[in-house]
Amino acid sequence: MTSDEPFDPMRGASAPAPVVKxxxxxxxxxxxxxxxxxxxxxxxxxxxxxxxxxxxxAQAAGSLVTRNGVVIGSRLIGQDFTRPEYFHPRPSAAGTGYDGASSGGTNLGPNNAKLVESVRQLAEDYRRSNGLPPDAAVPIDAVTRSGSGLDPHISPQNAALQVPRVARTRGLQEDVVRRLLADYTQGPQLGFMGDPRVSVLDLNLALDQAARLTAR
Amino acid sequence: MRWQGYLIFLALVVGLARPVGLYLARVFERKPTFLDPALRPVESFLYRWLGIHRAREMSAGVYALCFLLFSAVSTVGLVLLLLVQRWLPGGPADRYLTMPMTADLAANTAISFSTTTTWQAYGGETTLRYMTQLLGLVSQNFLAGAAGLAVGIAFIRGFARERSATVGNFWVDLVRALLWVLLPLALVGSLALIWQGVPFNLAPYTEVHTLEGGIQTIAQGPVAALEFIKNLGTNGGGFSNANGAHPYENPTPLVNFLVLLAIAVLPASLTVTFGRLTGRPRAGWVLLAVMVVLFVGGLALCDFAEAATPPQLANLHVSGGNMEGKEVRFGISGSVLAALVTSNGATGSYNSMHDSYQPLGVLVPLVNMLLGEVIFGGLGTGIYSMIMIALVGVFLGGLMVGRTPEYLGKRVGTHETKLIVLYTLLTPSIVLLLTGLAVATEAGRAGLVTNGGAHGFTEILFAYASSMANNGQNMAGLSANSGFYNATTAVAMLAGRFGLAALALALAGRFGAQRHWPTTSGTLPSDTITFAALILGTILLVGALCFLPALALGPLSEWLQH
Missing domain, CATH: 1.20.5 (Single alpha-helices involved in coiled-coils or other helix-helix interfaces)
Incomplete structure (x- = not known):
């Protein structure tokens, strides 16, 4: 380079800069x-x-999970479960629920009557499907929608309340399900990042796996 | 438990500020660095190829002109790309692209990305081709971020130099910001994100057969290319609609932590760079200390508001903090930390929906943006936001002691004061005028499709605060893809980027031309706790004077309502 003469860029030039068109x-x-x-x-x-x-x-491709050669989901993306023998994820506002091509939350303001009414309804449904008394405290993640609508996790408290239902419909001992749940509960990453959580898809896959082993 | 994460984060930001700040100083002083063997040849090639004369200095005016031209060409190029993107090859399939790329949306999006705002009136996975995301958006995340850093460095030179007619060479600063700072960090950071699960593929959207026998379509794409640089360049626009809340964009708490560091570390380090280049390291630390104090204050308030069980749900027997719009893997702490860092750092990559925050929770990011993002701030732009308000403090201090105000040996005379005052008044005038306009017109109120009342007012104020601060985060309940919002937010984004930068550069030019006045007994020392308190007081005072009425109509009255 011809213009590479010694030069101190922090001192600047006292002469005006050359005029450039x-x-x-x-x-x-x-x-x-x-x-x-x-x-x-x-x-x-x-x-x-x-x-x-x-x-x-594997990660670059979207952390897809296959079972018997069929892609059944992504490890990172929540999917909907409504049957009683599966653990249920959080309610979702993505499309019509867990639409992986249309992420989003409800965006309802905290004072919005629609929000309060929907939480009341969701809490009622949650108590009914899990056989809880009407004044039982419900973990808030079970009755609120995530920001993405694709939250793959639920809180361990939420999962624990679903154990009796899952065990009953599957004809399993509650202890067996509880042990499985413990195996699939993740703590905060590196000890301080994020909250304890349970991956719903991973846990339900493990339940199906356990069922197949017992059937054999 | 939550504070453990917060404190580790802050400790890392402050701890990294010195080494990173000194490195940045070396890069822009053009001193040797450990990356030189690899990068010098690329640099020389680029200068030759582009025809850049590296020793040719520019006056502040020409520097501003080059910055403007570079951004204008970027904007025009991006508009063209967005308008023809439907005909580009590659995914996603046409049937998923349900949001039409109208001319006003294209213009708004192009301005948004070339100003580092990355305000998005669209959802990524329902609007854009992979090619558009890469060629148009990933590139602008780099280029606009680097251009902002260049302007910040030129501003610092105004204080560092004396009797100089010039503030540096825009093209050289731009190329060095890209090669020595953004590209290497983005490469390492993006790889770490892929390792944690952020996808990078060009595959069609995946149809999966769920365990219950349904079909779920999962959007794919080159997400990892955007994910790290959008934070590092303090841009923030998401690959998908849910932005940092989407599990593909932000799959683990570790990714969340890393990208938040990527937002905060470079702008925080620029205080050290400033101290180094002006030869007053303590003055730089004072600025950083003010930032940290303000950060902790906001964090405490937002955490307090979000961690409590929402009072609106008090008689429904639910337990836990406000999880509406938040992800379980981040919990309250990871969401609140992201709200703080993204709103301070001019980065719109929120990981939880601010529309569903409690009134006092959303007050914090809103105020952070209205104050001009002085805490860390945008890459390059944050340092002049902070110094401008510090200069207002210097002026007030000068009035109190009855002497010509000085900062780091530079006299703040009549002309300088005018520039500083114009700078300080630009944000409130634009934000409040546009908010008033939106509230007063049918077209503006038409955006309130999800919420109304005081909360609706907050949504509108938030939109303009975010555009003006070049932040880009939104309260997504506001339906912003209309001619009205696309036009008015674009006005705010342009004023926030070029209006503020032009005033900052003009001031840098004037300071650079001055000599360094010697310190006397009458000089207000700029490296003491008293001075830090003066800046802090000025920030809060100016902020309250400008925005308290608007905040009273929005989040404060909403807070009193429940």
Missing amino acids: LREHIRLAVVSVISLTLLTGCIFPLVLFALGRLLYP
């Missing part, structure tokens, strides 16, 4: 936007794509 500035703006877009919007993603495929292929 506006056209030159515009030319630079156009070529730099195009070139740097290629660098950051094309080369960078390609490098990352290659590295991701090489190092973490």
Whole structure:
């Protein structure tokens, strides 16, 4: 480079900067936007794509779970369960519920009557399906909708209240289900990040697995 | 338990500020760094290829002009890309793209991404092709972020230099910000995110057969390319509608923690860079201390509001904090920390729905944005937001002792004061005028499709505060994809980006031309606790004077209602 003379960029120049024509500035703006877009919007993603495929292929593909050769879900994306023999996820506002192509929450304000009424209704349904008395405290995650509508987790308290129902419909000892639940309860990551949680899909898969083993 | 996470986060931000700040200083002083062997050849190639004269300095005016031209060309390019994106090859399939890319939405989106606002009046997975996300949005996350950092460095040079007619070379600062800061960090950070589960594929949306025999469609895409840089560049626009709440964008608490660090560390470190380049390290630490105090105050209030069982649900027998719109894996602490960091850091990548926050909970991010994001702030823009309000404090201090106000040896004369006052008044005038306009017109009120009353007012105020602060987060109950909101938020985004930057650069030019006045017994020292208290008081005073009436109509009256 010819213009690479010694130069202190923090001292600046006492003489006014040389006048450069506006056209030159515009030319630079156009070529730099195009070139740097290629660098950051094309080369960078390609490098990352290659590295991701090489190092973490399963995660890059979306952490999909297969059973008997069929893709049955993603480990990260919540899916809906309504049958009594499965643990139920949180209510969802994504599309018509757990729509993986249309994420979102209710966006209802805290004082909105619709929110209060829907929580009342959800709590009633939750108590009924789990055989709880009408004044039993319900864990709040069971009656509120997540931000994404695709929350794959529930709180351990929520899961614990569902154990009797799941055990009864499956004809299992409550202790067996409870032990499985304990196995699938994750603590905070690295001890301090996030809340304790249970992956609903993982737990239900494990239940089905256990059922198949007993059947055999 | 929650505070353990908060404190570890803050300790990391403050602990990293010094090494990272000194590194940034070296990068923009063009001193050797450990990355030079790999990056110098790329840098030289780019200068040759683009025709950049690296030793050619620019006046503040020309610097601002180049910044403006660069952003204008970016905007035009992005508009064109958005308008033709339906004809681009690759996923997702047409049937999923249900939101039409109208001309006003394209213009709003392009302005939004080229100003680092990344306000989104659309949902990503129902609107955009993968190609658009990569070529249009990922690239602008880098470029607009780097341009902001360049302007911040030029502003610092105004204080560092004396009797200088110039503030640096925009193109050189831009290229160095990209090569030495954003690209290497984004590469490492994005890989860590893929490891934790953020997908990067170009596959069609997956149809899965659920355990109960249903079909669930799961949106896919090159999510990881966007995820880290959107935070590092303090942009924040999500790949999908739910942004950082979506499990593909933010799958684990560790990812959440890492991206929040990515938002806060560089802007916080710029206080150290500022101290280094001006030769007054303690002045930089004072600024950082003010930021941390304000941060902790907001955190305490937001945590208090969200961790309690919602009072509205008091007689429904539910237990736990306000989880409406929040994800179990983050819980209250991970959600509140994200609300604080994203609203301070000019980054719209919220991981919980602010529309469902308690009135005092949402008050905190709203006030953070209205104050101009002085706590850490946007990449590059945060440092001048903070110093501008510090200069208002210096001016007030000067009035009290009856001397010409000075800051770091630079005299704040009549002309400088005018620039500072204009800067301080631009945000309240734009935000309040546009909020008033929206509330007074049918077109504005038509956006209130989910909530009404005081909460609806908060949604509108929040939208303009976010656009003006180039933040981009929203209370998503406001239906913002209309001609009215696309036009008015664009006005706020442009004023917040270019109006404020132009005033900051003009001030830097004037300060750079001054000599460094010697410190005398009459100088107000800028590196003491008293000075920190003065800045803190000024921030709260100016904020309260400008915004208390509006806040009283919104979150405060909502708080009194329940």
